[in-house]
Amino acid sequence: MDWLNSHARGWRRSGNAMSAFGSRELRNPDREVFFFRRRLSVAAVLIFAAFGGLLTRFFYLQVTQHKHYETLAETNRIAIVPIVPNRGVITDRNGVVLAESYSAYTLEIQPARVRNLDETIDALGQVVEVQPRDRKRFRKLLEESKNFESLPLRTRLSDEEVARFAVNRYRFPGVEIKARLFRQYPFAEMASHVIGYIGRINDRDVSRIEDWDETTNYKGSDYIGKVGVELSYERELHGTTGVEEVEVDAGGRAVRTLSRAPPMSGNDLRLSLDIKLQEVAEEAFGDRRGALVAIDPANGDVLAFVSKPGFDPNLFVDGIDPANWEILNESPDKPLLNRPLRGAYPPGSTIKPFLALGALTSGKRTPSQAIHDPGFFQIAGQAHRFRDDKPGGHGTVDMYKSIVVSCDTYYYMLANDTDIDENARFLSQFGFGQRTGIDIEGELTGVLPSRAWKRNRFSAAQYREEHRKWYLGDSISAGIGQGYNAFTPIQLAHAIATIANNGVSFRPHLVKTIRNAGTGAVTEVVREPERTIGLRPEHLALIRNALVGVNKEGTGATAFRNTAYVSAGKTGTAQLFSLKGEKYSASRVDERLRDHAWFIAYAPADKPRIALAVLVENGGFGAQAAAPVARQVMDYYLTGDQKKPATPAPAAAPADSEDESD
Secondary structure, eight states: OHHHHHHHHHHHHHHHHHHHHHHHHHTOHHHHHHHHHHHHHHHHHHHHHHHHHHHHHHHIIIIITHHHHHHHHHHHHEEEEEEOOOOOOEEOTTOOEEEEEEEEEEEEEOGGGOSOHHHHHHHHHTTSOOOHHHHHHHHHHHHHSOTTSOEEEEEEEOHHHHHHHHHHGGGOTTEEEEEEEEEEOTTTTTTHHHHOEEEEOOHHHHHHHHHHTOTGGGTTOOEEEEEHHHHHTHHHHHOBOEEEEEEEOTTSOEEEEEEEEOOBOOOEEEESOOHHHHHHHHHHHTTOOEEEEEEOTTTOBEEEEEEESOOOTHHHHTOOOHHHHHHHHHOTTOTTOOHHHHOOBOOGGGGHHHHHHHHHHHTSOOTTOOEEEOSEEEOTTOOOEEEOSSTTOOEEEOHHHHHHTTOHHHHHHHHHHSOHHHHHHHHHTTTTTSOOOOSSSOOOOOBOOOHHHHHHHTOSTTSOHHHHSOOHHHHHHHTTTOTTOBBOHHHHHHHHHHHHTTTEEOOOBSEEEEEOTTTOOEEEOOOOOOEEOOOOHHHHHHHHHHHHHHHHHSTTTTTTTTOSSOOEEEEEEEOOSOOTTOOOOGGGSOGGGSOEEEEEEEESSSSOSEEEEEEETTOOOHHHHTHHHHHHHHHHHHHOOOOOOOOOOTTTSOOOOOOOOO
16 A cells, blocks of 8 residues: 555656646747747748739739720720711702601610510500501511610600600610611602612621621611612712710710711712603503613613602611511512512513614625515424414515514514524623613523523423423524513613614613712713624614604504604513413403513614613503503603603504414
8 A cells, every 4th residue: 555655656746747847848938939930931921922912913903904904994984986977868860859868866775674675665655656566667676686786666756755755764774765867768669679778787788798898887877778779889878987985974874075076978879860750751650560761872871760569668767567568578569579670571572673683784684685474484394383463464574664563474584594592692792681780789681592591491300301402493482572582671771772872882870970978079970881782884774764663654653643753662562471372362361461561762763862661561562551651751851741642542553462372
């Protein structure tokens, strides 16, 4: 027991000794100072590193990137607002305004900032009038546009409507009143296919703008030319966009204008068109469908350009509503079709003077060479007969008479004796089968048939070799302007203008002068002759004399009786389908399957000032339907007379049907 007590006392002394030793170690001042200084040094390094980083970042932001962030700050403070230029004015040759711009207020919605469009439009309808067509047009624009764009709900607001909305503006976030430039077409449907219209810029237009490298110039522009002169001369008409620097507050509201670079208006265009002559021509058609192109043969000025029916371009300015679009797009009369450029029709007998001139040039016929017309032509060895328009025929017919009375048999025989490829080469000099190059887009080439054309046309696998082969019957049909022939009214106007100008051809054009909006300088659009066809004067004189005979004693005589001037012309009737040997009777044929009526002409005959082509769709005989239209146009242009000549009675009009049986 004593032994255990002695050991316990020893352990206590030993423990106390150890405690005293540990206490002395923790209280070592040198060690504590060492560790304190080390911790302090690490903290100091970290602090200096942090401040170094901050200083480095500060230097980077304030010195290295000063310009960049200054620009960003200015951007937040300053808004760059594009100023849309005033679009150029379009006038006719006498200065009558055909298209101009004006400023008006529009109520616009930015869909991205509106929670519920339908509720917003309903509420707006209680402040300003919103009609169902406005809603439909807005929905159509919404489908075609980006969601962040500002789209018009109502245009041309009155001052009272603007004031009512201004009072209630706080209720409609994302809705605002804007002052916009609007395009106006004072003559509505008249000359609509020439002038064209503007519409909202779509993806295809954006691509075109990028191709022009004009993206910056179209900032802020919502509209662009779509068809006609508005499209073809878009870059002249648009102008140069201006820029305004506006200081804005945190809410994006304008505080003051800092600087302003004003826009430059688009250039003004003066057309060769005479709007009064255009009016006379359109009225002459009445409710009938058709086309007319009148040209000054001395320089290619297009004096009148009619496509009936037309359309009102004002409907497209704000975005056409679905109801009107459906009417225009689905009408069987095709009011959106530019007939002078895109309507390809068989030319009928209007081709005969050109074929006759080609025969004289090639030596296949002489002026005095005559044929006997029994009233038909028959290919050797075949039972089928190609009928003449006059039963029993015209008797003895030379070239002059063949044109004056429009003898089919003469041209059946001529086609039998000539080669289709030779005819195609000659006719191509007058612009048949190719674009005339008029200064608006959309022109078709038409069809000038040849062996190569037919082989290419029927080259697809579903056609057999016999479909590709050219037959004599094809030539016979082509010889009277039927078969595969298909020309546009502007091609025929261009061709007859070339004959009127003694073989000198000018490219048809609509824009006569361009006035620079900045300088006021007027530039004449000078047109040089496109080509001069090598024709012998005596051959050309014979054809021109025969064309005068048409209006004096031939198929055009009734329509041009008692004129104050001497004119030259040629009637034509284009068959739309085979009669299978039966005689044509308009009363037994559906109206849209009746023959087309043609008339080409120029006057005065000795010094032509106007040349034209008239087509009346499903009008029947050219002498009855088309020639009187040409007479009214020429009377006004040459004499100022606007009286409508008496329409010839059907029985009194010389027959001019190019029917052929199969």
